[in-house]
Amino acid sequence: MTDTARGTSRRYGTRPTMKDVAARAGVGLKTVSRVVNGEPGVTPDTERRVQEAITALGFRRNDSARILRKGRTASIGLVLEDLADPFYGPLNRAVEEVARSHGALLINGSSAEDPVREQELVLALCARRVDGLVIIPAGDDHRYLEPEITAGIATVFVDRPAGQIDADAVLSDNFGGAQDAVAHLIAHGHRRIGFIGDQPRIHTARERLRGYRTAMAAAGLPVDDAWVSLGSTDPGRVRAAATAMLDAPQPVTALFAGNNRVTVTAVRVLGERPRPVALVGFDDFELADLVRPAITVVAQDPARMGRTAAGLLFRRLDGIIDPPHREEIPTRLIARGSGEIPPTED
Amino acid sequence: MTDTARGTSRRYGTRPTMKDVAARAGVGLKTVSRVVNGEPGVTPDTERRVQEAITALGFRRNDSARILRKGRTASIGLVLEDLADPFYGPLNRAVEEVARSHGALLINGSSAEDPVREQELVLALCARRVDGLVIIPAGDDHRYLEPEITAGIATVFVDRPAGQIDADAVLSDNFGGAQDAVAHLIAHGHRRIGFIGDQPRIHTARERLRGYRTAMAAAGLPVDDAWVSLGSTDPGRVRAAATAMLDAPQPVTALFAGNNRVTVTAVRVLGERPRPVALVGFDDFELADLVRPAITVVAQDPARMGRTAAGLLFRRLDGIIDPPHREEIPTRLIARGSGEIPPTED
DNA sequence: CCCCCGATTGACAACGTTGTCTAGAGGCTA
DNA sequence: TAGCCTCTAGACAACGTTGTCAATCGGGGG
Known part of the structure; x- marks a missing residue:
C-alpha cells in the first residue's frame, strides 16, 4: 500500500485511520484518539473539526489495534x-x-x-x-x-x-435431581424403573445414574442391570434401549430419562405402546406441558x-x-x- | 513493564512473546514466526530448538497482533x-x-x-x-x-x-408458505380463518399476511378485519387476540399462526376450548408431532x-x-x- | 581458486492504536 | 513585568506479529 493511496483517495477495502482523520482535520494523531475516546483536554472547536473529519471519511476505530495496545x-x-x-x-x-x-x-x-x-x-x-x-x-x-x-x-x-x-x-444438582425423580416414581408405586442416560464419560450422566441408584437403594429396591442403559442420545439407540426394557420378561413400569433428548425419544416410543408407562425426564423443555400425558420433569435452570x-x-x-x-x-x-x-x- | 520481568521470570498475567521464545532458543524473531506458522526454510535442528522453547515457555501466538498485521x-x-x-x-x-x-x-x-x-x-x-x-x-x-x-x-x-x-x-418463501397454509385450511372447508402474526414492521409478518390475504382472495373469501391481528408475540397479547376471534359472533373456525411463538400460545388457548378449531402454524418446532392433535405447520429450513x-x-x-x-x-x-x-x- | 547460487537466518519496518512526555500558549499572582 | 501554573496539543514509543530485504554460509561448477 502506497502512502498516496491513503488519505486522499481511499481504495475499496481500505479504511481510513486516525492518521487520515488527523490529516484531514489538521490536528495531531493523539488529538483524534482523544476525541474518539471522549478523553478530556480538547477544545470544543477542535473536537468539532475532528468529528467532521470522522464523519466525512467514515472512520471507525480499529479495535484490533486498540486490543493489541491495551491488552x-x-x-x-x-x-x-x-x-x-x-x-x-x-x-x-x-x-x-x-x-x-x-x-x-x-x-x-x-x-x-x-x-x-x-x-x-x-x-x-x-x-x-x-x-x-x-x-x-x-x-x-x-x-x-x-x-x-x-x-x-x-x-x-x-x-x-x-x-x-x-x-x-x-x-446442576444432578445427583439430588435424579434422586428426586426416582423417588417420585417410587412414591407412585413403581418398583421396576429403567434409566436411560447419556454416555458414561459425561459427568452429568454418571451423577444422575448415581442418584438413580441411591434412590432405588434407599427404597430397598434391587436394580437389574437390564434396567440401566447409558450411551449416545441418538434416537435409534434410545429407542432400542427403551424397547428392550419394556419388552423384557419382567418389564419396567416406569422410565427415568437422563436428559431432554432421551426424554423426547422416550415420549415417542411410549406413545406407540398400548400399556401406559410412567416417565420422568431430566431437563425441562418447551411444550412438555402440551404433550398428552404432559411430561413430568426435573427442571434445571440453564x-x-x-x-x-x-x-x-x-x-x-x-x-x-x-x-x-x-x-x-x-x-x-x-x-x-x-x-x-x-x-x-x- | 520492565524488560527484566519479561523472558526470564514471567509474572502472572504476562505471556511470553515470540521475542522471548527467540531469546530462549537463541534464534531470531522471524525464525520463531516461521516455525509457528509452518513456513519453509527452517533447518530441522533449528525447528526443534524453537519448538522446545515454545513448549517450555507455554508460548501461544497472539492473534490480536497477527490480525492487526494481516488485516x-x-x-x-x-x-x-x-x-x-x-x-x-x-x-x-x-x-x-x-x-x-x-x-x-x-x-x-x-x-x-x-x-x-x-x-x-x-x-x-x-x-x-x-x-x-x-x-x-x-x-x-x-x-x-x-x-x-x-x-x-x-x-x-x-x-x-x-x-x-x-x-x-x-x-424463506414467506408469501408462498402462508398461501399454502391458508389454502390448506380452505381446502378442508374453512371459510372464516384468523391470522395472528408478528409486528407489522417485521418483513416476514407482512409477507405472511400478504400470503393469507392472497389465498383468501383466490378462493373468493372475504376477510373480516377482526380476523387479522398483528402485534407482539407476547403470550398475553396472542391469547387475547385468539380469544377475541373465537368468541366473536361469527367466530373463526381455523387459525393461521404467524410464527412458532404464536403457534405455541395458540395451542395452549385451543386446548382450553370445548369446540375443536383447526390450526396451522408457520415454522416447525420440536414435538409438534407429539401434541394432540399434532400440529400442522409450514416448515422453514433454518x-x-x-x-x-x-x-x-x-x-x-x-x-x-x-x-x-x-x-x-x-x-x-x-x-x-x-x-x-x-x-x-x- | 574464485564466483555464483540456493538455502537459511535475522534486522527492520509496518499494521493502527494508546500512554507518556514535552512544548507552547495564555492567564494569574506578586 | 517576571515567574508560575494550567490547559491544549502533538511527537514518539510501544503493543506482538508478519513481509521485505539483506547478510551469511556452504557447496558446486568453471
Whole structure:
C-alpha cells in the first residue's frame, strides 16, 4: 500500500485511520484518539473539526489495534456442545447478557461433544486473547488449559466440572435431581424403573445414574442391570434401549430419562405402546406441558447457570481472586402427569 | 513493564512473546514466526530448538497482533434476534459450521428485536474488523452499514431483507408458505380463518399476511378485519387476540399462526376450548408431532438458511463479487392433524 | 581458486492504536 | 513585568506479529 493511496483517495477495502482523520482535520494523531475516546483536554472547536473529519471519511476505530495496545479484548469465549441444542439457548443468552452488561462481546462455538474439537476451539479463543472463557466441557482432561489460566485467562466450567485441573464450576444438582425423580416414581408405586442416560464419560450422566441408584437403594429396591442403559442420545439407540426394557420378561413400569433428548425419544416410543408407562425426564423443555400425558420433569435452570457462570467469570476478571469455586444450582421437580402414572402389569 | 520481568521470570498475567521464545532458543524473531506458522526454510535442528522453547515457555501466538498485521480477522459476526430462540439454534449452528470449515470463528449477539441494539452490535463487530456479517435484522434502515460495506465487510441478511440498502439476502418463501397454509385450511372447508402474526414492521409478518390475504382472495373469501391481528408475540397479547376471534359472533373456525411463538400460545388457548378449531402454524418446532392433535405447520429450513447465507458470505470474501443477490428458500407444509380439522359451528 | 547460487537466518519496518512526555500558549499572582 | 501554573496539543514509543530485504554460509561448477 502506497502512502498516496491513503488519505486522499481511499481504495475499496481500505479504511481510513486516525492518521487520515488527523490529516484531514489538521490536528495531531493523539488529538483524534482523544476525541474518539471522549478523553478530556480538547477544545470544543477542535473536537468539532475532528468529528467532521470522522464523519466525512467514515472512520471507525480499529479495535484490533486498540486490543493489541491495551491488552484487553473485551470479549469472552463460550464453548458448548451444540449451539442448536435448545437446552443451551437460555444459557447462551444469559452469558451474553452478562457479557453485554460488562461491555464485552461473546465468541462462541460448538465442540460437538468432541474433546479434540473442544481443545482446538478453546486454544483458538486463547490465541485471540479472550479475557475469559465459559466452557461446557466435552473432554475430561483440561490440563492443556493450565498455562492459559496461569497467564490470566479466567475460566469457568458449566454443567460439567473440569477434568484434572482445579477450576471454577457451576453445576446442576444432578445427583439430588435424579434422586428426586426416582423417588417420585417410587412414591407412585413403581418398583421396576429403567434409566436411560447419556454416555458414561459425561459427568452429568454418571451423577444422575448415581442418584438413580441411591434412590432405588434407599427404597430397598434391587436394580437389574437390564434396567440401566447409558450411551449416545441418538434416537435409534434410545429407542432400542427403551424397547428392550419394556419388552423384557419382567418389564419396567416406569422410565427415568437422563436428559431432554432421551426424554423426547422416550415420549415417542411410549406413545406407540398400548400399556401406559410412567416417565420422568431430566431437563425441562418447551411444550412438555402440551404433550398428552404432559411430561413430568426435573427442571434445571440453564439461564441461571449461565448468569452464575458469567458473573463468576467477571468477578474474577475484576480481580476478586478466590480459590476455585464450585457452585451448585438446585433442580426442581415439576409433576405434570407422565410421572404420576401408576404401574400396570400386563 | 520492565524488560527484566519479561523472558526470564514471567509474572502472572504476562505471556511470553515470540521475542522471548527467540531469546530462549537463541534464534531470531522471524525464525520463531516461521516455525509457528509452518513456513519453509527452517533447518530441522533449528525447528526443534524453537519448538522446545515454545513448549517450555507455554508460548501461544497472539492473534490480536497477527490480525492487526494481516488485516484479516478470520472471524465473522452473527447478529440475531435472540440466541435463546429455538428457531435460531440450527441457523446459528449452520453458520458456525461453515465458518469453521473456512477457519473462522463466530462472534454473535442478540439484538432483542431492538434496532438500536442491532446497530450498536453490528458497529461493534465492524470495529473488531470481522471479515463478514450475517444479520437477522431488527431494524428497517441499514444505511448505517454503507461505509462498512464499501470498506469491504461482506454482509448477508437472513430471514428478513435489509432496509434502505441493496444487500445480499437469504429469505424463506414467506408469501408462498402462508398461501399454502391458508389454502390448506380452505381446502378442508374453512371459510372464516384468523391470522395472528408478528409486528407489522417485521418483513416476514407482512409477507405472511400478504400470503393469507392472497389465498383468501383466490378462493373468493372475504376477510373480516377482526380476523387479522398483528402485534407482539407476547403470550398475553396472542391469547387475547385468539380469544377475541373465537368468541366473536361469527367466530373463526381455523387459525393461521404467524410464527412458532404464536403457534405455541395458540395451542395452549385451543386446548382450553370445548369446540375443536383447526390450526396451522408457520415454522416447525420440536414435538409438534407429539401434541394432540399434532400440529400442522409450514416448515422453514433454518439450517439451510444459515448454510446458504454463510456460503454466500464466504463466496464474497473469496472475491467472487456479484451484484447483491437474493435467495429464497422454499417452505414445506407438513400435515399432522391440527390443520385437517373440519370447521365446526356452535 | 574464485564466483555464483540456493538455502537459511535475522534486522527492520509496518499494521493502527494508546500512554507518556514535552512544548507552547495564555492567564494569574506578586 | 517576571515567574508560575494550567490547559491544549502533538511527537514518539510501544503493543506482538508478519513481509521485505539483506547478510551469511556452504557447496558446486568453471
